[in-house]
Amino acid sequence: MKNLHNALLLKQLYQLKQLGYKYTDVTPYQEEKIDLLLPDTLKSLQKQAMTCHLCDLSKSRKKVVFGEGSPHADILIIGEGPGATEDSSGKPFVGRSGELLSKMLENVLGLSRADVYITNIVKCRPPNNRVPTPTEAHTCQPYLLKQIELIAPKLILTLGATAYHYLTGDDTGITKVRGTVHTYKKATLIPTYHPSYLLRNPSAKKEVFEDLLKVKELMKQW
Numbered sequence: 001m002k003n004l005h006n007a008l009l010l011k012q013l014y015q016l017k018q019l020g021y022k023y024t025d026v027t028p029y030q031e032e033k034i035d036l037l038l039p040d041t042l043k044s045l046q047k048q049a050m051t052c053h054l055c056d057l058s059k060s061r062k063k064v065v066f067g068e069g070s071p072h073a074d075i076l077i078i079g080e081g082p083g084a085t086e087d088s089s090g091k092p093f094v095g096r097s098g099e100l101l102s103k104m105l106e107n108v109l110g111l112s113r114a115d116v117y118i119t120n121i122v123k124c125r126p127p128n129n130r131v132p133t134p135t136e137a138h139t140c141q142p143y144l145l146k147q148i149e150l151i152a153p154k155l156i157l158t159l160g161a162t163a164y165h166y167l168t169g170d171d172t173g174i175t176k177v178r179g180t181v182h183t184y185k186k187a188t189l190i191p192t193y194h195p196s197y198l199l200r201n202p203s204a205k206k207e208v209f210e211d212l213l214k215v216k217e218l219m220k221q222w
């Protein structure tokens with residue numbers, strides 16, 4: 001729970017800064033006074049996230065987009081953050097990118113959305129679809145880490161540079177790293193392009209196809 005503790009401490013320091021403090025001897029946030037344990041079921045974790053105001057994205061979001069799919073999915077898909085359609089519906093990947101993602105899952109892996117679990121680095125929409133800031137991503141990370149712990153996927157597919165970077169801390173460019181196979185905790189991790197990139201650059205679909213074929217090969221070993 002170190003991440004959540006750090007996030008809460010960081011939030012408190014930002015609030016003090018906004019109030020004009022440069023140095024403070026105000027007693028910082030006390031871990032023992034607040035229950036830092038995140039719930040141990042996806043349902044309860046989602047309930048907690050739905051009322052989260054830990055970062056500034058809570059001010060502009062319509063709905064928290066926690067994630068959806070099988071709670072025991074072998075494959076966890078992680079994108080960057082909700083877009084406008086997701087923000088209105090509360091569901092991840094439901095716009096044009098989502099349609100493309102569903103098609104790829106079905107056509108290459110023979111899986112429906114209900115067979116996998118889909119979520120994002122941040123659960124609330126960044127205004128104008130900008131990339132989440134490091135503070136936002138870091139503040140939201142305890143939810144993602146708990147999702148990974150509870151779902152215990154065999155494989156994590158990160159979509160786009162932001163998801164890969166914020167999850168692993170590695171800032172290698174996505175064109176270089178896509179399709180490579182990594183280990184993340186107990187799971188295999190494969191980064192690939194984000195479907196929204198494919199909508200703008202359809203020629204990159206063949207590379208994602210190759211990456212998904214790697215996933216398919218790994219699935220044969222399960």
Ligand code: SF4
Binds near residue numbers: 054057064122124
């Ligand atoms: S993005 Fe994450 S940390 Fe920020 S308010 Fe939403 S749920 Fe909370």
